[in-house]
Amino acid sequence: MILQIWQSYRRLPLWVQLWVALILVPVNAASLFFITQPAGAWLALMAVGAMLCNGVLMLVERGFSKVMALPHVLIWTPMLGLILWLLTQDIADGFRTYLLILLAVDVFSLILDVIDTRKWLSGDRKIA
Template sequence: MILIAEIWRSFRALPLWVQIWVALILVPVNLASSFFIYENMGLLVALLAIGGMTPNPVIMMFDRGVSKAMAIPHLVIWFPLVVFLIWIVQSPYIEGQYQAYLWLLLVVDGVSLAFDIPDTWKWAKGDRAIAS
Protein backbone atom coordinates (compact mmCIF):
# COMPACT_ATOMS: atom_id res chain seq x y z
CA MET A 1 0.00 0.00 0.00
CA ILE A 2 2.91 2.35 0.72
CA LEU A 3 4.27 1.90 -2.82
CA ILE A 4 0.93 2.89 -4.36
CA ALA A 5 0.80 5.96 -2.12
CA GLU A 6 4.33 6.94 -3.15
CA ILE A 7 3.49 6.59 -6.85
CA TRP A 8 0.26 8.56 -6.39
CA ARG A 9 2.09 11.31 -4.48
CA SER A 10 4.72 11.46 -7.24
CA PHE A 11 2.05 11.68 -9.96
CA ARG A 12 0.26 14.46 -8.05
CA ALA A 13 3.58 16.37 -7.81
CA LEU A 14 3.61 16.75 -11.59
CA PRO A 15 2.29 20.03 -13.01
CA LEU A 16 -1.51 19.98 -13.25
CA TRP A 17 -1.47 20.19 -17.04
CA VAL A 18 0.72 17.05 -17.18
CA GLN A 19 -1.65 15.19 -14.86
CA ILE A 20 -4.60 16.18 -17.06
CA TRP A 21 -2.69 15.27 -20.24
CA VAL A 22 -1.80 11.81 -18.94
CA ALA A 23 -5.04 10.90 -17.13
CA LEU A 24 -7.62 12.43 -19.46
CA ILE A 25 -5.98 12.35 -22.90
CA LEU A 26 -2.88 10.18 -23.33
CA VAL A 27 -3.96 7.02 -21.51
CA PRO A 28 -7.63 7.03 -22.61
CA VAL A 29 -6.83 7.70 -26.28
CA ASN A 30 -4.31 4.86 -26.38
CA LEU A 31 -6.60 2.46 -24.50
CA ALA A 32 -9.42 3.29 -26.94
CA SER A 33 -7.46 1.38 -29.56
CA SER A 34 -8.93 -1.78 -28.04
CA PHE A 35 -12.34 -0.78 -29.45
CA PHE A 36 -10.95 -1.05 -33.00
CA ILE A 37 -9.11 -4.38 -32.92
CA TYR A 38 -11.38 -5.84 -35.61
CA GLU A 39 -10.72 -3.00 -38.03
CA ASN A 40 -8.07 -3.14 -40.76
CA MET A 41 -4.71 -3.29 -38.90
CA GLY A 42 -6.62 -2.59 -35.68
CA LEU A 43 -5.02 -5.35 -33.66
CA LEU A 44 -1.52 -4.15 -34.56
CA VAL A 45 -2.47 -0.56 -33.71
CA ALA A 46 -3.88 -1.67 -30.35
CA LEU A 47 -0.82 -3.77 -29.52
CA LEU A 48 1.49 -0.83 -30.23
CA ALA A 49 -0.72 1.83 -28.61
CA ILE A 50 -1.23 -0.12 -25.41
CA GLY A 51 2.22 -1.68 -25.58
CA GLY A 52 3.84 1.74 -25.32
CA MET A 53 2.20 2.23 -21.92
CA THR A 54 2.54 -1.30 -20.54
CA PRO A 55 6.12 -1.00 -19.17
CA ASN A 56 5.36 2.21 -17.26
CA PRO A 57 3.72 0.68 -14.17
CA VAL A 58 6.82 -1.50 -13.75
CA ILE A 59 9.06 1.57 -14.12
CA MET A 60 6.93 3.46 -11.58
CA MET A 61 7.18 0.59 -9.10
CA PHE A 62 10.94 0.25 -9.59
CA ASP A 63 11.49 4.03 -9.27
CA ARG A 64 8.81 4.37 -6.59
CA GLY A 65 7.29 7.24 -8.55
CA VAL A 66 7.18 9.04 -11.88
CA SER A 67 10.48 9.55 -13.70
CA LYS A 68 11.78 10.46 -17.12
CA ALA A 69 12.52 6.76 -17.71
CA MET A 70 8.82 6.39 -18.50
CA ALA A 71 9.47 8.15 -21.83
CA ILE A 72 11.72 5.36 -23.10
CA PRO A 73 8.99 2.78 -23.91
CA HIS A 74 7.08 5.50 -25.72
CA LEU A 75 10.05 6.15 -28.00
CA VAL A 76 10.71 2.48 -28.63
CA ILE A 77 7.09 1.52 -29.35
CA TRP A 78 5.20 4.69 -30.27
CA PHE A 79 7.74 6.05 -32.73
CA PRO A 80 7.14 3.05 -35.04
CA LEU A 81 3.40 3.37 -34.32
CA VAL A 82 3.38 7.02 -35.41
CA VAL A 83 5.27 6.18 -38.61
CA PHE A 84 2.81 3.34 -39.26
CA LEU A 85 -0.17 5.63 -38.59
CA ILE A 86 1.12 8.22 -41.06
CA TRP A 87 1.17 5.47 -43.64
CA ILE A 88 -2.20 3.79 -42.96
CA VAL A 89 -4.39 6.74 -41.99
CA GLN A 90 -4.56 7.78 -45.64
CA SER A 91 -5.39 4.30 -46.91
CA PRO A 92 -8.61 3.92 -48.89
CA TYR A 93 -9.38 0.92 -46.67
CA ILE A 94 -9.48 3.08 -43.55
CA GLU A 95 -12.56 5.26 -43.14
CA GLY A 96 -15.23 6.60 -40.83
CA GLN A 97 -14.85 6.55 -37.06
CA TYR A 98 -11.79 4.34 -37.27
CA GLN A 99 -10.01 6.82 -39.52
CA ALA A 100 -10.97 9.70 -37.23
CA TYR A 101 -9.66 7.74 -34.26
CA LEU A 102 -6.37 6.97 -36.02
CA TRP A 103 -5.89 10.68 -36.74
CA LEU A 104 -6.52 11.44 -33.06
CA LEU A 105 -4.08 8.70 -31.98
CA LEU A 106 -1.48 10.03 -34.42
CA VAL A 107 -1.75 13.55 -33.02
CA VAL A 108 -1.80 12.47 -29.35
CA ASP A 109 1.13 10.09 -29.65
CA GLY A 110 3.01 12.55 -31.86
CA VAL A 111 2.64 15.23 -29.16
CA SER A 112 3.70 12.71 -26.54
CA LEU A 113 6.85 11.90 -28.50
CA ALA A 114 7.66 15.61 -28.65
CA PHE A 115 7.84 15.49 -24.82
CA ASP A 116 9.39 12.03 -24.66
CA ILE A 117 12.42 12.77 -26.84
CA PRO A 118 13.84 15.47 -24.53
CA ASP A 119 12.87 13.47 -21.42
CA THR A 120 14.70 10.40 -22.72
CA TRP A 121 17.74 12.54 -23.54
CA LYS A 122 17.73 14.06 -20.04
CA TRP A 123 17.36 10.60 -18.47
CA ALA A 124 20.27 9.29 -20.59
CA LYS A 125 22.37 12.25 -19.42
CA GLY A 126 21.75 11.32 -15.79
CA ASP A 127 18.51 13.06 -14.77
CA ARG A 128 16.98 10.19 -12.77
CA ALA A 129 14.92 12.40 -10.43
CA ILE A 130 11.52 11.20 -9.28
CA ALA A 131 8.70 13.74 -9.31
CA SER A 132 8.04 14.68 -5.70
Protein backbone atom coordinates (compact mmCIF):
# COMPACT_ATOMS: atom_id res chain seq x y z
CA MET A 1 0.00 0.00 0.00
CA ILE A 2 2.78 2.47 0.89
CA LEU A 3 4.50 1.65 -2.39
CA GLN A 4 1.26 2.39 -4.28
CA ILE A 5 0.95 5.76 -2.54
CA TRP A 6 4.58 6.59 -3.28
CA GLN A 7 4.17 5.64 -6.94
CA SER A 8 1.02 7.75 -7.15
CA TYR A 9 2.89 10.71 -5.62
CA ARG A 10 5.70 10.28 -8.15
CA ARG A 11 3.16 10.36 -11.00
CA LEU A 12 2.11 13.87 -10.00
CA PRO A 13 3.72 16.68 -12.00
CA LEU A 14 7.21 17.45 -10.67
CA TRP A 15 6.25 20.97 -9.61
CA VAL A 16 3.38 19.53 -7.50
CA GLN A 17 5.71 17.01 -5.85
CA LEU A 18 8.17 19.79 -5.00
CA TRP A 19 5.40 22.15 -3.83
CA VAL A 20 3.98 19.51 -1.48
CA ALA A 21 7.30 18.21 -0.13
CA LEU A 22 9.27 21.45 0.17
CA ILE A 23 6.64 24.11 0.86
CA LEU A 24 3.08 22.99 1.62
CA VAL A 25 3.71 20.27 4.20
CA PRO A 26 6.64 21.96 6.00
CA VAL A 27 4.94 25.35 6.27
CA ASN A 28 1.71 23.86 7.65
CA ALA A 29 3.56 21.46 9.96
CA ALA A 30 5.53 24.42 11.35
CA SER A 31 2.30 25.52 13.02
CA LEU A 32 3.20 23.02 15.75
CA PHE A 33 6.10 25.29 16.76
CA PHE A 34 3.62 28.09 17.51
CA ILE A 35 1.15 26.09 19.56
CA THR A 36 1.73 28.28 22.65
CA GLN A 37 0.97 31.51 20.78
CA PRO A 38 -2.51 33.08 20.91
CA ALA A 39 -4.91 30.65 19.16
CA GLY A 40 -1.82 28.61 18.24
CA ALA A 41 -3.43 25.32 19.22
CA TRP A 42 -6.43 26.04 17.00
CA LEU A 43 -4.14 27.05 14.17
CA ALA A 44 -2.09 23.87 14.48
CA LEU A 45 -5.22 21.74 14.70
CA MET A 46 -6.53 23.22 11.46
CA ALA A 47 -3.21 23.37 9.59
CA VAL A 48 -2.15 19.85 10.48
CA GLY A 49 -5.68 18.44 10.70
CA ALA A 50 -6.36 18.94 7.00
CA MET A 51 -3.12 17.14 6.18
CA LEU A 52 -4.00 14.25 8.51
CA CYS A 53 -7.35 13.89 6.75
CA ASN A 54 -5.41 13.57 3.53
CA GLY A 55 -3.31 10.82 5.05
CA VAL A 56 -6.48 8.84 5.64
CA LEU A 57 -7.72 9.56 2.11
CA MET A 58 -4.39 8.41 0.65
CA LEU A 59 -4.66 5.14 2.54
CA VAL A 60 -8.26 4.57 1.49
CA GLU A 61 -7.63 5.45 -2.15
CA ARG A 62 -4.12 3.98 -2.21
CA GLY A 63 -2.82 7.13 -3.84
CA PHE A 64 -3.35 10.80 -4.61
CA SER A 65 -6.62 12.03 -6.08
CA LYS A 66 -8.52 15.28 -6.34
CA VAL A 67 -10.64 14.40 -3.27
CA MET A 68 -7.58 15.38 -1.23
CA ALA A 69 -8.41 19.02 -2.00
CA LEU A 70 -11.69 18.80 -0.08
CA PRO A 71 -10.24 18.77 3.48
CA HIS A 72 -8.14 21.80 2.57
CA VAL A 73 -11.17 23.70 1.33
CA LEU A 74 -13.29 22.74 4.35
CA ILE A 75 -10.66 23.28 7.05
CA TRP A 76 -8.22 25.85 5.67
CA THR A 77 -10.87 28.31 4.50
CA PRO A 78 -11.96 29.12 8.07
CA MET A 79 -8.31 28.91 9.12
CA LEU A 80 -7.58 31.82 6.80
CA GLY A 81 -10.16 33.84 8.72
CA LEU A 82 -8.36 32.95 11.96
CA ILE A 83 -5.04 34.00 10.45
CA LEU A 84 -6.45 37.32 9.26
CA TRP A 85 -7.92 37.96 12.71
CA LEU A 86 -4.64 37.05 14.43
CA LEU A 87 -2.78 39.47 12.17
CA THR A 88 -4.90 42.30 13.61
CA GLN A 89 -3.84 41.37 17.16
CA ASP A 90 -0.77 42.28 19.20
CA ILE A 91 1.34 39.16 18.56
CA ALA A 92 5.04 38.35 18.54
CA ASP A 93 6.94 39.37 15.41
CA GLY A 94 8.07 35.81 14.68
CA PHE A 95 4.51 34.53 14.90
CA ARG A 96 3.33 37.38 12.65
CA THR A 97 5.98 36.51 10.06
CA TYR A 98 4.98 32.86 10.17
CA LEU A 99 1.29 33.74 9.79
CA LEU A 100 2.04 35.83 6.69
CA ILE A 101 3.97 32.93 5.14
CA LEU A 102 1.22 30.45 6.06
CA LEU A 103 -1.41 32.80 4.63
CA ALA A 104 0.43 33.15 1.31
CA VAL A 105 1.10 29.40 1.00
CA ASP A 106 -2.42 28.32 1.89
CA VAL A 107 -4.17 30.95 -0.26
CA PHE A 108 -2.19 29.67 -3.25
CA SER A 109 -2.97 26.09 -2.27
CA LEU A 110 -6.67 26.85 -1.82
CA ILE A 111 -6.89 28.31 -5.32
CA LEU A 112 -5.64 24.97 -6.65
CA ASP A 113 -7.81 23.06 -4.17
CA VAL A 114 -11.02 24.81 -5.21
CA ILE A 115 -10.29 23.86 -8.82
CA ASP A 116 -9.55 20.24 -7.87
CA THR A 117 -12.62 20.03 -5.61
CA ARG A 118 -14.84 21.19 -8.46
CA LYS A 119 -13.26 18.59 -10.77
CA TRP A 120 -13.74 15.85 -8.17
CA LEU A 121 -17.37 16.85 -7.58
CA SER A 122 -17.86 16.76 -11.37
CA GLY A 123 -16.71 13.14 -11.49
CA ASP A 124 -12.91 13.23 -11.86
CA ARG A 125 -12.12 10.42 -9.40
CA LYS A 126 -8.93 8.98 -10.94
CA ILE A 127 -5.89 8.23 -8.82
CA ALA A 128 -2.59 9.75 -9.98
